[in-house]
Amino acid sequence: MASQPLLICYGSETGNSKAIATRIFKECVDQQFAKDTQLLSLNEFSVNFKLRDRAKTLKQSPSSNNLQAMDNTTTTTNGHILDSKANMIIICSTTGNGDVPQNGDNFYRFIKLKSTPANFFSNLSYTILGLGDSNYDMFCNAARNIDKRLTELGADRFSNRGEADEVVGLEVAVEPFIAQTFQSLRKIYASLATPQTTSTVVENIPVANPIAEPPVSEPSSAQSIPQGIPQPSNPTPVNPTIPTTLPSPVSEKQESNLPNNNHMSGAGRSSITSSSHNGNTEPTDVTPIRKLSAAGGLQQLDALSSLVSASQSSANQYLTIIRLENDNKFKPVDNMTYYNNRLKSMYGDCCEAVCDEESNEESNEKKAPECPSVFSAAVHGARYLTTTESSKQVLHLEFDINSAPISDDATFKYEPGDSLGVFCENDQDQVDALLEKLKEIGSLKHYEVPNGKKGIQSEPLRENDLISIKCIDESKKCLFPNHFLAGEDEAIRLRTIFTKRVDIMSPVTIPMLQMLAKYCTNFLEKSALLKLTFDTNMYNTQIVKQRANLYDILCWYPSCKPPLNHLLQEMSPLQPRFYSISSSPIKHPDEVHIAFSVVKFETPPPHRTTRVGCCTHWLQNKAKKFWSSEEQVNIPVFIKPSPSFKLPKSLNTPIIMIGPGTGVVPFRSFLQHRECQLDKKQSDGTNWLFFGCRSIRSDFLYRDDLRDFETESFVNLNLLVACSREANSGGGVWYGGSYVQDYLKEYSSNIAEIMIMKKGCLYVCGDAQGMATQVNRVLHQIIEEECGYSSEEAKKVVQQWQSEGRYLKEVWS
Template sequence: MALPPHDFLILYGSQTGQAEGIAGDLQKDLSAAGLNPLLFCMDQFKKFDLTQERLVVIVCSTTGEGDAPDNANRLWRQTKKKTLPSNHFAQLSYTVLGLGDTNYANFCQMGKNWYKRNRVDTCLPVEHLNHTNPASLKDLGATCFYPPGFADDGTGLEIVVEPWRAGLLDALRKRLAELPPAAPAASASEAADPGASSTAAIAAKSAVPVGNAILRLPRLHKLTFDVQLQAPETVDPETEMPTPTTTPYRPAVLTRYRVLTAPSAVKRAIEVELAIGTGTAGHYSPGDAFAVACPNRPSEIDLFLSVSGHAETADHPLSFSGAVPAHLENCRTLREVATSALELRGVPKKAHLRLLAEYCLEAADRSHFLWLSSQQGGNDYTANVRNSTGGLLEILVKCPSCRPPLHVLFTCFAPLQPRFYSACSAARASPGYVRFAFNVVDDISSPDGQAPEDGTTARPGLCTTYFEELCLSLHDVRPADVADMRAKETRGQWVGPATAIKVEDVCTPTALPTDGRLPVRVLCEEHWHDHGQPIIMVGPGTGIAPFIGFLEAREELEQAVRDKALEKWVTAVSRETTSSGFKYVQDALRANATLVSKLLLEEEGSLFVCGSAINMGRRLDEQLETIFMTGAGLSSEDAAIARARLVTEARIKKDLW
């Protein structure tokens, strides 16, 4: 069937409706900007022919173990056929927006598949290509005209989606100007948009009047389970919680710790050692990360119970029905849910704020939730929700008329995630043990992690303070004696229990330990294999800790340099005004821009970064493109594409907190 005249296609593959909604919004916004797109679901592939199209925008989610959504599966199977020639889509320009969730394996796999399968490597300068890369053999000749976006539903799709959408219009206009003119727009009677009914339905569902404004809102979240409090029977919170027959966690025992900083230091850095057992249980490689399960803090648990309206019945048994999420399956009471199942500090997604608006008794609270969840309220959402340290719990405290039932409340809080720590030891050097190093975060809302001096309430880091409390247990001191204990500590001196803990005493439990042992697990994904490619390691402060594991597996720093296991060692000192070297690691990277560009772009190297997400990760992202422009002579556009390629190929490894 011949399509009406159009500038380009928007194709979506959607399992739950999120990709469909975003594609519909794109079609509406781009049409309002004067462009002429057609919208199709991928299962309508008989209505279009990509070999005859010149421009396409793909929006696709991922389901299962990195699989295509049901309505995209047939088109994907056709596209990935190995019999297709390498110039199958030679006339096609495209971009991809992938939706995924980092809480699951194979994040954004389908978005990455569409990007890799279609791309042509000539979007990078020829001198920076690796023509032996197996992925390039699958290329079908299409040109990626705009860097792909990979949005994370685990942290909020809008973080990636909204900036990606903001830049898409200019990229489309630029590309359309470079292509031959499209056929003239059809009349209203001729141009019956095959996706119009779908788009109209999306718009109708996402537009809600508030006052004199029509807000564009996310769809109402679909609820899959229900929860009921059972009375009057209670569950003793001191009894052991039931545990799944299979658990990814294994026990570890805190054996000793040492303080790495002087008492006068701005930050308190601690190194802890855990016994994790022998055999396969104790095997790990340099660069591997461990996930530490820690409970929420008691003060925040009490606040959640108060907000729920069920503080008095927090220890009554719960009854679940429907498709219960895995993180709630073994919780017997509301207190157990608040303690170990929900991320009480989590930032709510816009879809959850939209859902909570339905349970506000006061019009002002309802309007507030609707505004924050709307597209028009994006700036306020970023400033007051995304960049706030209070999270959903604080929002509910400020809006007391919002009283959602338990199953809605549980839905709006994300699952409690483990905190990840990279090993700063090597299994071969310390068999059966692993060590972590970290700064104790006294206040997560402070840029340097230190407690506020203005009298406001500090919000200590969840896992670093949990670790420190375990360290206190080795001294058998009361919380009130913490200051005295710290004063007696000696920098660099290991502190352990009177009776040493033997690694062979650590065994696999039948339940998560409740006797003071620390439940941890090793990530299944392996971060690095030494295949001879160069690696660049960036780590300010305690961020250097995981790299000690790399070098311990080889040798100490000086010996590593002599043996050329470590080719170059560059330091930057930010707190010493008399330093004649670099002040920040970004300065050191810029000064070595040519070498960094050569290692990453020509020699297919990897970049490892460990440090603060705000002070290290974000600033490094800002500088990397500048480094490529300076060191490799790339244009700003090619530098952005080069950085996107490193991300897509998982050659930028970050351990940020």
């Protein structure tokens, strides 16, 4: 292995970037590129390696290339890690109004300082992948800004920047980006290794806890693949070579996105780009990477054969499961401890503000956010906002947050525009079915007994057995088992893991499919599974749109019999879900309200399986328990502050709110808050709300509240309700058969006056692909028609609104 360090860094808001970075890290360790391979958040890289101290030293001695070692944890044996050549892979998502995620904010604040020496990263070679949503105008803005600034500070990119779009599916760009990155890494580290070193490394690859490979049966006429499973083009191996392991797509945070979050659309912008820039951070050219597809031909057959061969030697098992016999020696860890550890893992502890002591460059910057804390909130109110005639169920929940933490400098426990994070559980029927399937195929027999037999046991683990999970590979201990345990010494029951810790309801990831293929004893099933891992179109059709989870795969491919410890290595942690808050902390200081659509849908043919949203279904069951029982119902939650989706400071600033469906939820909070702030005082700040629904009778969410704001309140609300499936119904509110964008055209002069003359704020919340796109188009038309501007001039006006924080979106696909 080479001495040139390799750092995999991430900036992650909901866990997607970290999951991809984790996958890359595991593959880099397995391929043994570098002796020093680390997985860090961008903040951890900034703080652990004391970048600010190094910058000060460089400014004092600009000609010095070798700084003295700081300490063993932050330097290499020759000094600071950046004193000599180092390589870095960055995975970074974009949040808020084009911002860097919280666990990368410290790093970004440092690199954007004008006082940072121009040659600070002259020894760094890097590549970067941005994750984003093309429904937002600041698509992949965080990665673009980091890329631009690193180049300005002397860093050199060894591979083109990638940009993955949630609209079309992250895997469309993630897969070829990683393929290109590993190709570049092989060239870099091959040039550093001598033939002798390479030979030594190959001969000494450690194998952790090996088990016997299941025999692979040759295909015959008697063997067949179950109906609906994709079949390989050619099952005959052709000179197999070990391919690059590709990264997994990660499930989206919004459950309301599930049916449509990965449709392949020409509107998406997933690509690999060069680092050329114009006046801002937009790329000026695009360099596409060849994408593995279902085009057929010898190349596809070679790739498939390579993958089949590679599955025989895929990642080693490095977790071992021990069944605990003496319950008194082990104490299960409280779930709240685990949840808070998960938040620290997601957001990091390195959130302190960065301030240049000499130039005070960031004196006007807001304080860096703190890591949220989980607390138990009791449900004390629940009601449906839709009638039984509606095609959807929208549930309103109220929580007691007396136990919620509050920071010393905060006035309230939350602010309008913030979200409530919820740690949910998997559906119990799904848990039962999966545990029964794992027992049936023998997966639960792979465990150890203290001072007893190792390997395959005669009796399977029972769901209530206490177990301990250990990582036996030192290089992986930074990852496992802390993604689903509070600590390596935690004693936990098998059912608890599958109920509260790992995600069993989301579509299986590509790494999971690669691992499962390893344990298929039927060659045709093995090759069919592997084909899904490199054909993104097939993966999208067969897995994503069908929402095929682990249980489905085990049923569709009956020869697949993976051991439990290897399954847990590839299972993703159960991510928290986020819901817009619909209450004001002034009116409800010890309560928080949310509302959401209960997700339930049928997958496309051929399976037509009924799927439910993991969290919304669980919360609905909690509401039913609240209605039917006097027992207190508690939910583990936390407050997630919004970086930008907030009310203007002045009550005299007019606001326009556009929120059809559940997009209206945060605007109830806005209006409640303004009403309490006014407290019988008048202001010049008018409030406009454009709400849309299908039917005024069945889908008018928060009907009574909104009408009171219009007729009884001091908030001076102009309420317009568009009903897409009803004709004009009359009444005190103007509504008819139309959409919110139609009413925007009707009131174009008012909107132009508010936004241009009165410097108001405009908020959009709801569906991204349909509503938000149409609203954005209509806003450009309004500027053109009301101001006499050209399309280019109108575009600049909208961009100015966004840069000033006066045009804000909270949308989902």
